[in-house]
Amino acid sequence: MPPLGQRVASFALDGTHTTRLGQAIAPQAAAHPGRSGVTPLIDGRDAFAARVLLARSAERSLDVQYYIWRDDLTGTLMLDALRDAATRGVRVRLLLDDNNTSGLDPALAALDREPNVEVRLFNPFALRRWRGLGYLTDFSRLNRRMHNKSFTADGQATIVGGRNVGDEYFGVAGDMLFVDLDVLAVGPAVRDVSQDFDRYWNSASAYPVTTLVDTGEAERPGALAERAATLRGQPAAQRYLEAIRTSPFVKQLVQGRLPLAWSPTRLVSDDPGKVLGQADPDERMAVGLRKLLGEPKRQLDLVSPYFVPSKDAAQTLGDIARAGVRVRVLTNSLEATDVAAVHAGYAKWRRELITAGVSVFELRRTWGAELPQRGKGRFGSSASSLHAKTFGVDGRAVYVGSFNMDRRSIDLNTEMGLVIESPQLAGQLDQTLDESIPETAYEVRLDEQGKLYWLERTGGEVRRHHQEPGTTVWKRAGVQLLSFLPIDWLL
Template sequence: MLHNLAEHRRQIFTGLAILLLSGCALPPLADRPDSRSIPQSQTRETVLGQAITPKTDAHPGESGVVLLPDPFDAFAVRALLAEAAETSLDVQYYIWRPDTTGTLMLYTLYRAAERGVRVRLLLDDNGIAGMDDILAALSQHPSIEIRLFNPFVVRNPKWLGYFTDFRRLNYRMHNKSFTADNQATIIGGRNIADEYFGAGQGTLFADLDVLAIGPAVDEVSRDFDRYWDSSAAWPAQRILGEPESDAVAALGNLFSGAENSDAASVYVHALEDSGFLRKLLAGELTFSWAPVVMVSDDPAKVMGRNVKEDLLSRQLARALENPERSITLVSPYFIPRDAGVELFRKLEERGVEVRVLTNSLEANDVALVHAAYSKYRKPLLRSGVELWEMRRLDNDPPREQDLQSGMVGSSASSLHAKTFAVDGETLFVGSFNFDPRSIHLNTELGFVIESPELARALEREFDQQVRFTAYRVVLDEDGELRWLEQQEHRMVTYSHEPGTGPLKRMLVFFWSLMPIESLL
């Protein structure tokens, strides 16, 4: 213990010394290699192109989309795209962990690079803890280029950077996309880590991605280029330095160990049993065809140079203005602020039904966010909003059949999907949370899908599942909050946050008084 404390102090003093000597300066971006996404016209003859082009040619102007609520399917499709790619893989994520699924996914990228596929990996530097040595070794491969978005100068401990450069480092890239041969792409809410793919023993997330083919893919590729070429994207080698002499050998051992581990074997077996995977491999997967508009923030947002009209939140407002009947909104981190409450109040006055599903305190993995949200529950309910909070259901290792309906609820223990439907006509899926951080600080990415079929599917699933996976939040006759839980044969009413102790509730109350809402 004393040794660990001394090591921790040494790291802090070393970091402070680096800060003083470097002045927090990032290395220059001059002579950064230039690259662009490969045009779809040049990848039509790849395996993916030959499978996809006849479908897209039959639906001009529309994109084919498949929702991916199931975590095993979401992982399998990414792995299959990486294995099938022949020319390029463009991969962009906020969080990537070196756990079972994170390592397996890196291995699929490495195998693709070994076949000569160009791999471009763009990662937000705030979400790659413990990855520096791995990424430094991977970046040595001639077919792999890695860039870090808005990087930290001090690598260990990173948080020291906030003391001297908080304004810059507080802005992060929250986008998620996985694009193969510019023919197929996956966007949505999932990062790359066990909790997003139904693996491991800790908190598991109910999440939602979209697999897309057609014009939407080219939009995502152009957006990837915009981020890749931005002044916030640094070549990893200039930030991480040269890897240790045995780093490449260690990388091989890491991949071999992950592939042969008990955790991986259980997970791979579950993937092999996936009905979705069988349909995909057999070419029997059914796409929904619809106009799809990609919405995203300008990467300059992290430099504070964004134009308000270019913000994703403004693009969403323009794309989804003037709902007439209903809004069904699913967001794990929901802080509407006064402006959002007023918007919902006006919609309800016009006869628009507004329904919201977010995390309960017991399911929320960021209690500070819940503290900020909790102040708005009574105003929302007084405005007529129908409010639901997802329960923490269990922490048992998931089985595939338990996770098939993860769009608004599953055996996962925390909600992470970000989606909403308007008037049963339009569906949004992406990385955008309805909170100040997504609006003002993080960059985000998503699809606006003009599909009554998919929008109504979300509404139906909300109707069918939310009663059994979430608490209905209401006001009693005295205007006090109550939580209603539908159990098998009865309704249970709680007078305080269900599934939580008095200490946690007290801490959340005190946090709700702190002036930090704009940072959440």
């Protein structure tokens, strides 16, 4: 890897309370000392618009951290929003995990050359064009990724959650759309997110893009703006441009009118040294998350697209259910998942969990005719796959972030999220699950012989499936074969 001796450390800016965002938030924050104001972003178009509008509202700084940034409609428009902010004098720091930046080197190198912009790649591949070869010589390092996701404007408002940047995360029509969840937060939580960003930005794994990509590979100046202008003229972009024009979130935020749940809110995050195998196991995010959420007494809701419990985790969930706590797990069905190997790792635990009293639900691959109306906050969309990561405990606290209930999140990747002690938000999660699960998910049960079956409820009718719904015998056989492989630690 290239040396980092010439890299200059930088940190979140002070004095941003004088910005328009800072002045709008200050009166509300003063009325709720020690608490953060939080509101969920459920609709994909609203989530996209909120990010773009935060970029447009920023006056001093934008700190942006993602695992995936696609070279597609929403990815290009959002990258152009960062460029536009920089032309207004806003300092832009963009930190991307390098696992999914293939093909973006020319655009990122050009963006980095813009005044006020710096781009860094986390845990990068030394070989830019033959990345797969890197796994042959450096698998242990490259197998560990930065899964964090945050978008922070002026150190005053931040968006944290499960969404990456790409069309499938914001509801653009395509082969697959992800059902996801973010929260927009103001108050003390933003300071914590900013400090955490600095930890990653200045870590030993964050490399300036200039040390990895030759300057001659950068696309010509103005190319990004031209691509964005072309995309704005396409029919698919119109719903998103309309969302930017009409989204209430940032407009109400800068006017001090955005309804927020003011609650004690804590950031939980992994040490960036985790990708180098240098983090203290007792300080991993999974440990901190469990401490902050506490022991459930009445109810535990787990929403995780990639749900691969360890033996100990499955035992713990079973013990909680046997103690009389209502435990619900919502994950992807085989027909909906985008990673069949993960489903193989999860499927082997279904029978044990259900026997212990855990209620297991699997999101259906819902097609266009069953699309929920925008703004109703339901799970389910055209050809949908669950991607939200959220946990609720006893109707008093909720977690929203990047962490999956799988071995990869626990042991390999870095993760982050917010634990929000808000009965209001926890109640919203509970209500959303109550309303959405019957219409959009299969309930997995055991019959008298101990065999699995799936209940599908549609239009008041109940249909019983004795095989994984919506799948072929070949797909089921492939997953069965994968389940025999000792790969759970990679999932």
